[in-house]
Amino acid sequence: MLLQDNQTGTLIEILDIQALINPVKDKVPGRIQEGQEEQDPESFEKQNLVFPSGESLPRCWQDADYQLKAN
Secondary structure (H helix, E strand, C coil), X not given: CEEEECCCCCEEEECCHHHHHCCCCCEEEEEEXXXXXXXXXXXXXXXXXXXXXXXXXXXXXXXXXXXXXXX
16 A cells, blocks of 8 residues: 655555554554665655645544544
8 A cells, every 4th residue: 555654755564463453553554665776665654644635634544542532
């Protein structure tokens, strides 16, 4: 899955989808998609990631208590 850094616009290949959808994890492993060669894996803050369309990640992927705060 590709996401985008909302500050730089850089595309990032997400390496662990389970970490991405787990609301108790703040960071997710991924690889920056730049240049000809594959980049080394890094850890990215979920709060800085968006879908390539610019849409934010679902709140339930980032906040374990999202249902409690909705009421």
